[in-house]
Amino acid sequence: EAQVTQNPRYLITVTGKKLTVTCSQNMNHEYMSWYRQDPGLGLRQIYYSMNVEVTDKGDVPEGYKVSRKEKRNFPLILESPSPNQTSLYFCASSLRPSWAAEQYFGPGTRLTVT
Amino acid sequence: DAKTTQPNSMESNEEEPVHLPCNHSTISGTDYIHWYRQLPSQGPEYVIHGLTSNVNNRMASLAIAEDRKSSTLILHRATLRDAAVYYCILRDLTTAGGTSYGKLTFGQGTILTVHP
Numbered sequence: 114e115a116q117v118t119q120n121p122r123y124l125i126t127v128t129g130k131k132l133t134v135t136c137s138q139n140m141n142h143e144y145m146s147w148y149r150q151d152p153g154l155g156l157r158q159i160y161y162s163m164n165v166e167v168t169d170k171g172d173v174p175e176g177y178k179v180s181r182k183e184k185r186n187f188p189l190i191l192e193s194p195s196p197n198q199t200s201l202y203f204c205a206s207s208l209r210p211s212w213a214a215e216q217y218f219g220p221g222t223r224l225t226v227t
Numbered sequence: 228d229a230k231t232t233q234p235n236s237m238e239s240n241e242e243e244p245v246h247l248p249c250n251h252s253t254i255s256g257t258d259y260i261h262w263y264r265q266l267p268s269q270g271p272e273y274v275i276h277g278l279t280s281n282v283n284n285r286m287a288s289l290a291i292a293e294d295r296k297s298s299t300l301i302l303h304r305a306t307l308r309d310a311a312v313y314y315c316i317l318r319d320l321t322t323a324g325g326t327s328y329g330k331l332t333f334g335q336g337t338i339l340t341v342h343p
Contacts, residue, residue, distance in 0.1 A: 117270075144328065156271070156333035163328060171330075203270045210328035213259050213278075213318070218270030 115140045117219035119204050125225045126194055134189045134222050136204030142217075144210040145187040146171070147179065149200040150221075156203065162187055163210050194226040231315045236338040239305045247300040247337055249315030254295050259318040261331070262289065262300045264311040271314065271333070274300065305341045312336040 117138045126132055138145065146161040148171075158171030162181040176198055178190040187206075191198060202222045207214040232250040239245040251260065262274040275282055275289045277298075282289040288301040302309055314336040 146331075148333075155335055156331075158330065158332075161328070161330075205270075205331075213276065215273040215276070216263075216271075216331060218272065221268075221270050 115217070117204055117206055117217050119202075119219040119222050121222060122220065123223050125227065127227055128195055129193050132191050132194060132224075134191075134202060134204075134224070136187045136189065136219060137185050138187075138204075138206040138217070139185065140206065140208070140217065141184065142206035142208050143184070144208070144214070144216075145181065145204065145206045146216070147177070147187070147189050148203045148205065149173065150203065151200050159189070159202075161210075194224075196226050198224065199226050200224060231317060231334055233313070233315050233334065233337045235335065236340065238340045238342065239302075240342050241307060242304050245302040245305045245309070245339065245341075247302075247313050247315075247339065248297065249299070250297045251315070251317055252296045254317060255319070257319075260289065260291060260295075260298050261316045261318050262287070263314045263316060263331075263333075264309075265314070265336070266308075266311045274313070276318070305339075307341050307343060310339055310341045312338050 120135045143164045147159040148156045150156045157173045159177050160171050160179040162168045165184050168179050204219040205216045207216045261276040263271040264274050265271045275287050277289045290299045314333050
């Protein structure tokens with residue numbers, strides 16, 4: 114089944130403890146992206162990747178890192194999480210980065226930083 | 228970025244058609260109109276997209292005004308499973324590092340409630 118998977122689905126952590134949220138897709142998609150969703154602010158893009166080893170900042174990249182060493186994986190790294198990073202995170206992918214390509218979203222990771 | 232305007236909420240009855248409007252008066256000639264929806268506790272899901280002509284797929288129809296300044300997502304027979312937040316998005320071309328890509332900018336969307 115074609116899908117985007119994220120792990121973990123739920124995570125509670127403390128300020129400053131490094132964490133990684135994994136994202137994997139099995140559709141051989143070139144383009145992958147991370148979003149965060151907050152009440153009243155909608156979904157905002159954090160980082161995106163055009164292909165392996167090609168990443169760039171989205172609208173809200175502060176406090177996050179990403180890497181794209183393999184086509185299927187695009188982990189989101191929080192080196193020193195803070196409470197303002199408490200949010201619902203979604204990974205997405207599409208075959209091409211083009212403007213007409215359908216994006217597939219993962220199920221979400223709910224992160225709480227205390 | 229070109230913006231879209233949608234009603235905050237709409238209601239429908241099950242098995243009736245639903246017309247979800249979207250205004251995008253500042254749309255550019257190269258903007259695609261995309262619709263996504265987000266069911267409760269799930270990630271967004273692609274519904275349909277179009278450029279100038281009306282489009283149909285198994286989920287919905289997209290009617291685009293002749294001047295492209297508005298569009299309407301049509302669910303032909305609403306079911307309880309269609310209760311979701313519906314986002315109308317203009318997919319703009321943004322160039323980064325010499326490679327163009329299309330960015331999805333989500334607004335607040337329309338909360339659709341379907342009554343049994």
